[in-house]
Amino acid sequence: MAHRERYVLLPDRLFDGRGEFLDKPAVIVEGKRVADVTTRGSVEVGERATIVELKGVTLMPGLVDAHVHFSGLRTYNPAEAVVVPQELRTLRAAQDAQKALLSGFTTLRDCGGTIALALKRAVAEGTIQGPRILAAGRPICQTGGHCDAHYLPLEDVVRRGHVLLCDGPWECRKAARIALREGADLIKVMTSGGVGSEKDDPRHPQMSVEEVRSVTEEAHRVGKRVASHAQGAEGVKIAVLGGVDSIEHGYFLDEESIGLMLERGVFYVPTLCLVEVYKKTLESPPPGIPEWRLRKQEECVEHMPQSFRAAYRAGVKIATGTDYYGPPLRAFGDHADEPITMVKYGMNPVDALVASTKNAAECLGLSDIGTVEKGKIADLVGVLGDPATDIESLRRVAFVMKEGTIVLKRS
Ligand SMILES: [Zn+2]
Structure with missing residues (x-):
């Protein structure tokens, strides 16, 4: 039998992903999986084990960002997506993947874009270092909807092939069948307008319940999930009634849309950290950002925290997602912005940790990650300090392990 690496990890504290903490733990990792979780006093180190002392560290499940876009973009100028070649953007995205992993985010879900379809394979085969990636591939969108590049002639959008209109x-x-054929791990639909699309309104619904249902049927048949970009309440309702598994953004929720999410057990990925990003860009607009985009951001900032708090209070299952894609204010590696912003706007820090681990893993449909338990995949992150009392400690990453391999250890 091939020799399997055996580690005994000795942090100060363990957060298990479900909301529980253990002092002076010992986490045993064998091969790719957690072999045992015990206490320092009762651990049997055994031969050939490597002891990893993690002083001052809280060890947690590898963090999950349920909403990113590996776009390789570096500005807010919509023209960049047209004039920077895909090859260059893909190389930039490879760098982004590495940054994400080193920041303790061992799993990322790309919610629309073709680069991630290649990137996830490059990571899986070991060509580049990066987190586990789930990719939606080309998003599904109505003509003139959120992902239809409104500034281009329709035939050019179709020819460029970044979206399935x-x-x-x-x-x-x-x-949906085409997206699955292209290797999508999940399907992304657009059931409302958005902030980044010129000629629609985030509050207006897009697609019909019947259209969404035809997509969710195809995805669920093959065990895959559907995530919907839905900002206005009407778009949220269409998505939930159409059978989607998660609502992305949900900036303008009302009682009915929250009730529907609760009733059907649909996850809510509020991408709340964009409130802070929007505020910063409104204070000092970055070069190339269109005027219409600033105006839309302004219309959203008030409602985003309100919707988030209402859903949280009602008990909707919340998962972390940043919607980051590249530019300085939305950079890969800064994914901790989301749990930190959630706490800023009223979430209990332990709930924010659960949202970043167990809940986000469940939202992605991955039962092998998200908690630190015997038999689970050894995706682990260690941060300096105690994130239960100081959520900012998520930025002080001292240790990262992905599938039993140490990728970062700061002494
Ligand atoms: Zn997005």
């Missing part, structure tokens, strides 16, 4: 249940069903 479709109208009517059968076209949407075919689009």
Whole structure:
């Protein structure tokens, strides 16, 4: 039998992902998995084990960002997506993947874009260092919807092939089949307008329940999930009634949309850290950012924390996602912004940790990660300090292990 690496990790404290803490723990890792979780006093180190002292560290499940876009973009100028070649953007995205991993985020879900389809394979085969990536591939969107690049002629959008434009249940069903054919791990649909799309409104609904249902049927048949970009309450309702598994953004929630999410057990990925990003860009607009985008941001900032608090209070399952894609204010590596912002706007820090680990893993449909338990995959992150009392300690990453391999250790 091949020799399997055996580590005995000795942090000060363990957060298990479910909300419990253990003082003076010992976490045993064998091969790719957690072999045992015990206390320092009762650990049997055994031969050939490597002891890893993690002084001052709280060890946690590897963190999860349920909403990113590996775009390789570096500015807010919409023209960049057209004039910077895909090859260059892909190389930039490889750098982004490494940054994410070293910041303790061992799993990322890309919610739309073709680069991630290649990137996840490059990581899985060991060509580049990065987190586990789930990729939606090309998003499904109605003509003129959020992902239809409104500034280009329609035929150019179709030719460039970054989005699956479709109208009517059968076209949407075919689009879902195409996305799956291209290797999508999940399907992304657009059921409302958005901030980054010129000619629509975040509060207006897009797609119909029937159209969404045709997509969710195709995805669920093959055990895959559907995430919906839905900012206005009407778009949220269409998505939930159409059977999606998670609502992304949900900036303008009302009682009915919250009730529907609760009733159907749909996850809410509020991408709340964008409030802070929007505020910063409104204070000093970065070069290239269009005027219409600033105006839309302004319209959202008030409602985002309100919707988040209402959903949290109601008990909706919340998972962390940043919607980061590259530019300085939305950089890979800064994914801790989301749990930190959630705490700033009223979430209990332990709930924010659960949202970043167990809940986010469940949102992605991954039962092997998200908690530190015997038999789970050894994705682990160690931070200096105690994130239960100081959520900012998520930025002080001292240790990262992915699938039993140490990728970062600061002494
Ligand atoms: Zn997004």
